[in-house]
Amino acid sequence: MNENRSIAFFDEQFRRQPNDVALKLNPFEALALPYLTGDVLDFGCGLGNLAFAAAGRGCTVTALDGSPAAIEHIRCRAATEGASVFASLADLRDYPLTREYDCVVSIGLLMFFNCSTAFRVLADLQAHVRPGGVAVINVLVEGTTYLEMFDPLDHCLFAPSELQHRFAGWTIERMEFADFEAPQNTLKRFCTAVAQKRAA
Ligand SMILES: C[S@@+](CC[C@H](N)C(=O)[O-])C[C@H]1O[C@@H](n2cnc3c(N)ncnc32)[C@H](O)[C@@H]1O
Known part of the structure; x- marks a missing residue:
């Protein structure tokens, strides 16, 4: 797999012994959890806390x-706990999905791709939610200083209304914005969409 700066950054963080904070659900994962049922795809799962x-x-x-x-962490934990979590290593900029899921969740991933890749991957994720199923997508809509930390050229800052627009025709269950501090006294703002696909 091609090395990429955002993967390298997170891999180094995950390689340190995960502490209690790292193993807790973040606020976006906590928002997503009640909507997840059945066969779930966690696309960009990090340490797998939500999974x-x-x-x-x-x-x-x-x-x-x-x-x-x-x-590696997820596979060990799944084996120890006997949990139904099946982890695979993949570069998600170009990952061939081969089946539909009841729920697809992608939190904090797509902004690390360039915009054309991010929009193509988002469309592919949407296409692999079964009719009546749910997508939970979280992206950055403000905070370039945060993104430049990873890669000054290769990232995608979504427009605040982008997810609303991209989920046209779906039932929007939630559309939430949340702000956090970013480098150089700036702000990073995330948008989380929970949307249900029309039943067939
Ligand atoms: C901000 S973390 C979010 C992790 C998790 N979803 C969460 O909410 O804690 C971004 C994740 O995207 C992964 N990532 C970034 N670029 C990637 C790529 N091109 N292919 C696969 N994973 C990637 C990183 O390894 C990291 O786990």
Whole structure:
């Protein structure tokens, strides 16, 4: 797999012994969890906290990420706990999805791709949600200083209304914005969309 700066950054973080904070659901994962049912794809799963929480509620989770440390951690934990979490290492800029899922979740990933890749991958994720299923997508809509930390050229700052627009024709269950501090006294703002695909 081609080395990429955002993967390398997170892989180094995940390689350190995960502490209690790193193993807790972040606010976006906590928002997503109640919407996850059945066969779930966690696309850019990090350490898999959401995947294990969903498995604990009866879901079967396919967990994909580009960080070898994260995937190793998830595989060990799944084996120890006997959890239905199946992790694979992949560069998600160009990952061939081969089937539909009841729920597809991607938190904090797409902004690390250039915009044409991010929009193509988002469309592909949407296409692999079964009719009546749910997508939970979280992206950055403000905060270039945060993105430049990873790669000054190759990233995508979504427009604030981008997810609303891209989920036209779906039922929007939630569309939430959340702000956090970013480098150089700036702000990073994330948008999380929870949307249900029209039933067939
Ligand atoms: C901000 S973290 C989010 C992780 C998790 N979804 C969460 O909410 O904690 C971004 C994740 O995207 C992964 N990532 C970034 N670029 C990637 C790529 N090209 N292919 C696969 N994974 C990638 C990183 O390894 C990291 O786990």
